[in-house]
Amino acid sequence: xxxxxxxxxxxxxxxxxxxxxxxxxxxxxxxxxxxxxxxxxxxxxxxxxxxxxxxxxxxxxxxxxxxxxxxxxxxxxxxxxxxxxxxxxxxxxxxxxxxxxxxxxxxxxxxxxxxxxxxxxxxxxxxxxxxxxxxxxxxxxxxxxxxxxxxxxxxxxxxxxxxxxxxxxxxxxxxxxxxxxxxxxxxxxxxxxxxxxxxxxxxxxxxxxxxxxxxxxxxxxxxxxxxxxxxxxxxxxxxxxxxxxxxxxxxxxxxxxxxxxxxxxxxxxxxxxxxxxxxxxx
Amino acid sequence: xxxxxxxxxxxxxxxxxxxxxxxxxxxxxxxxxxxxxxxxxxxxxxxxxxxxxxxxxxxxxxxxxxxxxxxxxxxxxxxxxxxxxxxxxxxxxxxxxxxxxxxxxxxxxxxxxxxxxxxxxxxxxxxxxxxxxxxxxxxxxxxxxxxxxxxxxxxxxxxxxxxxxxxxxxxxxxxxxxxxxxxxxxxxxxxxxxxxxxxxxxxxxxxxxxxxxxxxxxxxxxxxxxxxxxxxxxxxxxxxxxxxxxxxxxxxxxxxxxxxxxxxxxxxxxxxxxxxxxxxxx
Numbered sequence: 001x002x003x004x005x006x007x008x009x010x011x012x013x014x015x016x017x018x019x020x021x022x023x024x025x026x027x028x029x030x031x032x033x034x035x036x037x038x039x040x041x042x043x044x045x046x047x048x049x050x051x052x053x054x055x056x057x058x059x060x061x062x063x064x065x066x067x068x069x070x071x072x073x074x075x076x077x078x079x080x081x082x083x084x085x086x087x088x089x090x091x092x093x094x095x096x097x098x099x100x101x102x103x104x105x106x107x108x109x110x111x112x113x114x115x116x117x118x119x120x121x122x123x124x125x126x127x128x129x130x131x132x133x134x135x136x137x138x139x140x141x142x143x144x145x146x147x148x149x150x151x152x153x154x155x156x157x158x159x160x161x162x163x164x165x166x167x168x169x170x171x172x173x174x175x176x177x178x179x180x181x182x183x184x185x186x187x188x189x190x191x192x193x194x195x196x197x198x199x200x201x202x203x204x205x206x207x208x209x210x211x212x213x214x215x216x217x218x219x220x221x222x223x224x225x226x227x228x229x230x231x232x233x234x235x236x237x238x239x240x241x242x243x244x245x246x247x248x249x250x251x252x253x254x255x256x257x258x259x260x261x262x263x264x265x266x267x268x269x270x271x272x273x274x275x276x277x278x279x280x281x282x
Numbered sequence: 283x284x285x286x287x288x289x290x291x292x293x294x295x296x297x298x299x300x301x302x303x304x305x306x307x308x309x310x311x312x313x314x315x316x317x318x319x320x321x322x323x324x325x326x327x328x329x330x331x332x333x334x335x336x337x338x339x340x341x342x343x344x345x346x347x348x349x350x351x352x353x354x355x356x357x358x359x360x361x362x363x364x365x366x367x368x369x370x371x372x373x374x375x376x377x378x379x380x381x382x383x384x385x386x387x388x389x390x391x392x393x394x395x396x397x398x399x400x401x402x403x404x405x406x407x408x409x410x411x412x413x414x415x416x417x418x419x420x421x422x423x424x425x426x427x428x429x430x431x432x433x434x435x436x437x438x439x440x441x442x443x444x445x446x447x448x449x450x451x452x453x454x455x456x457x458x459x460x461x462x463x464x465x466x467x468x469x470x471x472x473x474x475x476x477x478x479x480x481x482x483x484x485x486x487x488x489x490x491x492x493x494x495x496x497x498x499x500x501x502x503x504x505x506x507x508x509x510x511x512x513x514x515x516x517x518x519x520x521x522x523x524x525x526x527x528x529x530x531x532x533x534x535x536x537x538x539x540x541x542x543x544x545x546x547x548x549x550x551x552x553x554x555x556x557x558x559x560x561x562x563x564x
Contacts, residue, residue: 123409182473191464
């Protein structure tokens with residue numbers, strides 16, 4: 001029976017710290033504010049937006065919604081970003097991606113002011129993750145994995161940590177952050193030969209495969225700590241992770257549930273970045 | 283008997299391509315120029331500088347030397363960088379590091395114009411490596427390892443590639459570049475438990491341990507491709523790598539010699555970056 005690494009406890013700890021910071025900021029007349037820039041009406045975006053707004057409301061972070069039509073022109077979008085860059089009342093900006101086809105996403109990424117890049121999409125933030133300088137903000141999902149490991153006191157030092165997935169939002173930054181925690185880090189992906197044996201060899205396994213039930217029992221070993229980043233919808237309309245939970249639960253040492261694991265912590269990390277961005281003004 | 287992956291052939295191939303590019307640039311009135319900014323008189327720096335100047339001379343890249351005293355003040359150094367940033371005749375700038383203690387190296391790194399960052403030290407270049415966008419220039423040593431693998435037609439796809447070392451100039455960028463070549467990548471370092479068995483499991487082994495003879499026979503396996511990044515001096519005053527060559531040679535499939543391996547290719551990569559920087563002006 002694996003220990004369940006529930007996100008709720010991690011969220012509570014992050015919130016507690018955040019609320020103290022927010023109180024201190026408000027005394028100084030600063031009200032931490034997140035701007036959410038959404039293009040179009042994608043269900044995923046709206047669902048994430050709703051979650052983020054609720055979390056902001058709980059802790060006392062203000063939200064400013066900017067919604068543009070899905071056929072928005074590049075210059076209008078760029079102008080919106082410029083306005084948010086220059087709006088002193090906005091401390092962090094979340095831009096939903098992928099953006100529609102007519103938009104040059106690279107230009108959008110570059111247009112955002114690094115100090116407001118609470119989602120870790122600018123060169124400054126990505127270089128900050130890569131160099132470990134602490135500059136900018138790490139991609140929230142990758143950081144959420146680390147927050148969970150930290151909260152549950154998983155010591156990564158010298159451990160074999162394997163990341164499945166090499167995306168810029170999870171796999172690569174998580175790998176670099178695990179290196180910073182002194183783990184011996186392996187990154188697997190779709191081209192990996194015999195992934196089950198590579199995964200089985202890990203003491204800490206971060207799964208960001210982006211595919212329901214991608215990780216089955218032949219990937220798993222007794223005692224492993226498994227962090228499941230996946231959020232997928234089953235045919236029956238239920239949420240599930242990238243790890244086949246029924247396979248993992250009897251084998252591994254600990255695992256994050258889906259829902260109620262990485263996803264919920266990610267939202268808190270996002271909100272905490274807004275507070276951190278506001279604190280830098282002090 | 284391991285195949286020797288000599289740098290000379292790689293250098294010749296890089297030079298050939300570079301010289302065609304340089305000829306085309308000169309027709310357009312552009313003479314690719316490298317500025318070398320050296321603080322103080324460290325032997326390592328002077329030796330590398332001499333090598334780079336010779337290589338530039340061979341292919342027809344001009345060199346501008348800027349030498350500052352080891353007790354230079356921050357503002358004088360920053361002014362030198364600003365001058366080089368604004369000098370249209372200079373296409374790439376190499377700044378020797380580490381800089382003396384009185385210098386804020388981070389500020390120096392940030393002061394350099396990304397377009398002239400041929401040594402991959404700015405945020406733009408590091409983010410370019412991390413995202414794979416091709417922006418900026420990769421750290422030359424890490425790229426030299428890739429040039430050797432490419433030249434000798436080592437197919438990394440799906441292979442287990444292990445990097446020993448996690449520095450920003452070699453280990454981390456090499457790991458990310460190997461991921462880009464679709465290898466399954468593991469990064470080891472001083473905190474790694476049982477490094478010999480991790481290393482033995484690799485099909486491609488990049489060694490940037492920074493220590494003479496750090497890799498002995500228990501780290502090696504038949505058929506491995508070994509790239510030895512180390513440049514160390516033995517007690518007898520001879521150059522040697524991080525791999526104990528006598529141990530490796532009878533076991534592995536192929537290995538880069540030291541000297542005559544990665545180091546010589548690194549210099550060519552540096553010079554080729556100057557040419558690439560100049561080409562971007564066309």
